Amino acid sequence: MADIPMFPRGFVTHEHPFQLExxxxxxxxxxxxxxxxxxxxxxxxxxxxxxxxxxxxxxxxxxxxxxxxxxxxxxxxxxxxxxxxxxxxxxxxxxxxxxxxxxxxxxxxxxxxxxxxxxxxxxxxxxxxxxxxxxxxxxxxxxxxxxxxxxxxxxxxxxFQPSSYSINEQNKAIDPAFTIKNLRRFCRINVQWTANLRDHLLYDRSTATLHLFPHKICLISHLDSWNVLPKDFVAETLRTLDLLFPFGEEDTRKYLDQTGQTFYRTSSRDLSRATNFGEFRYWHKRLIELHGVFNQAPRSILQLWYDRRNPLQWWTFWLAALIAVLTVVFGIISSYTGFQQLAIAEQAYQLSVWQICSQPNPPTAYCKT
Structure with a gap:
């Protein structure tokens, strides 16, 4: 392998990358x-x-x-x-x-x-x-x-500095629905894959874009091989992927297949899903921020439709919306009917005047000479 050049000498640009044998x-x-x-x-x-x-x-x-x-x-x-x-x-x-x-x-x-x-x-x-x-x-x-x-x-x-957090944050429970599937559906978040571990879980509010590191196999390999990346940091990063992409969820698997990511098939050693933020030290701050975005009130009709975490609130809102729509519809129908009745009454009045005025010696108060 020593005689194989690391940098290809052929025509290579960012639009025409070389192929690794x-x-x-x-x-x-x-x-x-x-x-x-x-x-x-x-x-x-x-x-x-x-x-x-x-x-x-x-x-x-x-x-x-x-x-x-x-x-x-x-x-x-x-x-x-x-x-x-x-x-x-x-x-x-x-x-x-x-x-x-x-x-x-x-x-x-x-x-x-x-x-x-x-x-x-x-x-x-x-x-x-x-x-x-x-x-x-x-x-x-x-x-x-x-x-x-x-x-x-x-x-x-x-x-990768461990986060400092308060006791309340440490024991804060993670919503079971806190997954990429629901972040995309409820919060309309866009996912951008990044090969830079430094940008993992970085959320850009201006574009609603979440950066995620997809090379799960590399993390598992670091656990098996070296200590340059701290073992607890690598293990925690794996848990963030397992948290957002829960194993066994069909919608998650389909989404990853659609985006060309295969790490869903790579099994972590610890398959237990985190239940509170105290289990994270390195990624605690970014997870807390992302969880806050997840818990924000829906800001569009589409978000309101998909967000059914609180069934009572969801049904109350949409029943109220339905009643409001029906009220407007019946109001429009009632107004239209009123205008039609007024037009018919006007036509009946004009017909009565014409009948009176067609008689001999009609009253001048109703008929013009």
Missing amino acids: PKVQQYVKEVFWPHSKASIAEYASYFKYFQWAISVLAWPDGINYEMQFCMKTYQDLVKITRYMELHPDFDRSKMAEELECEFPDADPGQILRSLDLTARLWLNLHVRSQDFPLGPSLSDMTEIDWLEKGSLNKLVEDC
């Missing part, structure tokens, strides 16, 4: 997650992202992005991944300095960009450091700046 996919899986027993098919969604992440480096089209990195082959990717795995407490600058012996012909910028790209592909973190930016700036992903004096462990720690 199955043997290369298997190799990358063994590099990133050597203890994973999952099949390559389960990584299908992730490798689509992998291909896209490499292709996007070609923006603007035609740029020679291969020269921006010290790693040229997949064997080079192994060297950097293994080094980052063994030295997650080293500063980024120290990592680059020590990797110079592995890549003697590379300049510091090429090594630093390679470190960033490896973190992006391996840990699903959209690392784009300010000193040597990696690829174009993307509006739909939060950029993560890996500081020169910051370690990989510090980078992860800064991205």
Whole structure:
């Protein structure tokens, strides 16, 4: 695999991504997650992202992005991944300095960009450091700046801080209906899939868009392989997916199939569904915010129709609406009937006047000469 180039030399743009061969996919899986027993098919969604992440480096089209990195082959990717795995407490600058012996012909910028790209592909973190930016700036992903004096462990720690919450929030129960199916139906929320773990559960109120990380198999593989991402953080992230996409729900399965996501078929170790927000530390704040959106009063007729969490309230509202509509309808019918009766009375009056005036010597008070 060492002689296979990591960056394709053919015509590649963001609109025409390269295709990752199955043997290369298997190799990358063994590099990133050597203890994973999952099949390559389960990584299908992730490798689509992998291909896209490499292709996007070609923006603007035609740029020679291969020269921006010290790693040229997949064997080079192994060297950097293994080094980052063994030295997650080293500063980024120290990592680059020590990797110079592995890549003697590379300049510091090429090594630093390679470190960033490896973190992006391996840990699903959209690392784009300010000193040597990696690829174009993307509006739909939060950029993560890996500081020169910051370690990989510090980078992860800064991205995922445990939330602080009050006792009331800690014990707050989660509505059993709190699922993606109902968030989309009741709140008209749009789902945008993101390969950046930093953006998982990020909700944009201005566009009613919820960002969700779909690469469940990668999280499970991290649990089996490495400690760079904290185990409790990874396990909790899996529980958020199981919370929003409950196993055994047919509508959820159909929605994921329609959107091309296959993680519904990937089973987590803990199949129990969370019942209160105290079970979440890292994602607590975002879940609380999303739950608040879920509990907001419906703001459209369509939301009112689908939101049947409170049957008594739902029937009361729609019966009142029906009575109001019937009142308006009968009022319109009554008004129309009144106008018709008035028109008929006017016609009868005109007929009576005509009959009187047609007689000899009609009264001048009713008839005009």
